[in-house]
Structure formats: structure tokens, C-alpha cells
Amino acid sequence: MKAMTKLLIGTGSIVSAVGVALGTPVIGLIAPLLAVGNQSVDLHARGTAETSTGEPFRVKLETEGPATVSIQDFSYAGSTATQASQNGWHSHPGVVVVTLISGSIRWYDENCEPTDYKAGDSWVEGSQLHAFRVTSLTPVHGIAAFVTAHGKALRTDETAPGCAVGLGL
Numbered sequence: 001m002k003a004m005t006k007l008l009i010g011t012g013s014i015v016s017a018v019g020v021a022l023g024t025p026v027i028g029l030i031a032p033l034l035a036v037g038n039q040s041v042d043l044h045a046r047g048t049a050e051t052s053t054g055e056p057f058r059v060k061l062e063t064e065g066p067a068t069v070s071i072q073d074f075s076y077a078g079s080t081a082t083q084a085s086q087n088g089w090h091s092h093p094g095v096v097v098v099t100l101i102s103g104s105i106r107w108y109d110e111n112c113e114p115t116d117y118k119a120g121d122s123w124v125e126g127s128q129l130h131a132f133r134v135t136s137l138t139p140v141h142g143i144a145a146f147v148t149a150h151g152k153a154l155r156t157d158e159t160a161p162g163c164a165v166g167l168g169l
Helices: 004-020 162-167
Strands: 033-039 044-050 058-060 067-076 094-102 104-108 114-118 122-125 131-134 142-147
Touching: none
Parallel strands: none
Antiparallel strands: 033 067, 044 058, 067 142, 094 122, 094 142, 104 114, 104 131
């Protein structure tokens, strides 16, 4: 094997090991993709209506550049006295709309500020650093709709912020 090939293989191994060491674990996840579609041009969609109480409602979705739309069904094992399911610190190359069908979680932002979500709750995640831990003893089940930059993975594993040390995330 040529010296340059050995150097490249060695460097790749080190970079991979560092990436694994810096990432945080995903525990108890099953997440099949239900649908994936690509859009080759910018997305521009708007909608308006009134809520059931007569308040105005507006929504807008815009992308600059090609996008991938993915629908994911996900579940995490319920937490036990010795093991809490979690999704590790990460970000997304776009926007994700999440709805919990069952179970409950504690979601943390980049400052480790918690927000609790339970079955029937929905929220939107942008590209900010975040993580969550399952807080229910029963499994968590949910659906996520991603609008991401074309050709990118749905998530980017990230190093945990300093505030996460005391949380065990």
C-alpha cells in the first residue's frame, strides 16, 4: 500500500473516531422513513384562515434552493430506573415539525433550558442545537416532517454544550 493511501486511511480513521467521541449517544431509537421526496426549485407556499375562535391564522413555507421533504415515524423505549432513552445533541439542516402520539419527553435547547412535551403536543425545530430525554415509563411514539437542504442528512450530531454535563445528556 502506498504511503499516501495509508495516510488517508489513518486520517479518516482518526477523524471518524473523534466524531464518534464528540457526539452524544442516541439511546432506544427506532425511526423508519415513511416518505422522502425532492423538490428541485425553491419552495414558496402560504396559507391563511381563521382559527375556531375567529383569530387570524397565517403560515408560510419558503426555501432558497432545492429541498428534501421527509416523513419519519419514530419511537423510543420508555425510560427505566437505570436507562433513560434520549436522542443526543444534534441540529437539522432545515426545519422539523414534530408531533408526539404517545409518551412524554423533556426537550432541551442549546442553553439546556427544558420544555416538557406529552402525547398530543406538537413543536417546530429549526437548525439550533437541541436534545431530548424520554420522561415517560411507556414508549414514546411520534411523527416528524422534515424540510431540509437537498442532499443533507436529516440530522447532524453535535457536541453537547457545557451546560449538559450535569443533565447526563
